[in-house]
Amino acid sequence: DIQMTQSPxxxxxxxGDRVTITCQASQDISIYLDWYQQKPGKAPKLLIYDxxxxxxxxPSRFSGGGSGTDFTFTISSLQxxxxxxxxxxxxxxxxYTFGQGTKLQIK
Amino acid sequence: xVQLQESGPGLVKPSETLSLTCTVSGGSVSSGNYYWSWxxxxxxxxxxxxxxxxxTGRGSHNPSLKSRVTISLDTSKNQFSLRLSSVxxxxxxxxxxxxxxxxxxxxxxxxxxxxxLVTVSS
Numbered sequence: 001d002i003q004m005t006q007s008p009x010x011x012x013x014x015x016g017d018r019v020t021i022t023c024q025a026s027q028d029i030s031i032y033l034d035w036y037q038q039k040p041g042k043a044p045k046l047l048i049y050d051x052x053x054x055x056x057x058x059p060s061r062f063s064g065g066g067s068g069t070d071f072t073f074t075i076s077s078l079q080x081x082x083x084x085x086x087x088x089x090x091x092x093x094x095x096y097t098f099g100q101g102t103k104l105q106i107k
Numbered sequence: 108x109v110q111l112q113e114s115g116p117g118l119v120k121p122s123e124t125l126s127l128t129c130t131v132s133g134g135s136v137s138s139g140n141y142y143w144s145w146x147x148x149x150x151x152x153x154x155x156x157x158x159x160x161x162x163t164g165r166g167s168h169n170p171s172l173k174s175r176v177t178i179s180l181d182t183s184k185n186q187f188s189l190r191l192s193s194v195x196x197x198x199x200x201x202x203x204x205x206x207x208x209x210x211x212x213x214x215x216x217x218x219x220x221x222x223x224l225v226t227v228s229s
Contacts, residue, residue: 001171023229034215036154043203043219044154049180090216095169107114 002090004027006099012107017078023071023088023103032092035064035073038101041082048073080105109134109141110219111204111220119198119227125191129204136180136187137162142207143187144216145178147200150224155200159207160187194227200226 013019022102023033033050045100046055048064051071061076075082083106088099115127127144136143144159150206158168160178177190191198202225206218 007193032214036216043222046215046217047221049215053213055215055217085178089216092206093165095171098154101208102139 001095002097004088004090004094004097004099006086006088006102008102009100010103010105011013012105013030013078014107015078015080019075019078019104021073021086021104023066023073025069025092025098026070028068029090029092030089031055031071033064033071034091035062036089038087042102045089048054049053063072071107109206109218111206111218113202113204113220113223115223115225117223117224117226120229121195121227122130122193125189125194125198125202125225125227126225127189127202127204127225129187129189131185131187134206135182136185137182139163140206140208141218142209143178143180144205144207145189145217146203146205148203148222151202157189157202158189176222196227199225199227 004026007022033051036049038044047058052064063074065072085101085103087101110132112130119125131201141172142159145157148154158178162168175192201222204220205216208217
């Protein structure tokens, strides 16, 4: 299985901050990576696919990048509704695997 | 927009079989638009892909669950189902039914049910 490692596991930030989360795959996954946002008690929501393509309706303050084994997820200016847990997930190989999550908290 | 709703027992005894059904609205399980999938999340933990089934009946599941998983379609009811046998406390989780949409090599889990908590306990 491909292991997905996110860092940091948790992050405190303020409204308006720029934050970046990284995700590293244990082997080359090209650009076959998604990012999800999950709020407490809710199902995850797809934000980005193909490492950098925003899902329809997702605000442009969210962005993603990278290829191969190293990926980034950035929120350019944090909004109150962005405090949540974020997961990366690879779909290059079965079984699909997720990172352990990054919890973004209010400072 | 496809909508999904999980249903099934919230409590299952150890060694028994967990059975969940996902009712689909706004789309058809007989179409080739999606892979009909299950994902679970133990309380306070991360996400684990369980498996999927395609409208052809072809499917795949996570080898970590060995041969305990069965995913099936019921086209007459526009539903798909999950059966997980020989459950233990480690199978306690929120179970989500999800659509996996793939197009031109791009894939994403784009529609999610609200999730249902299944607790394994005697």
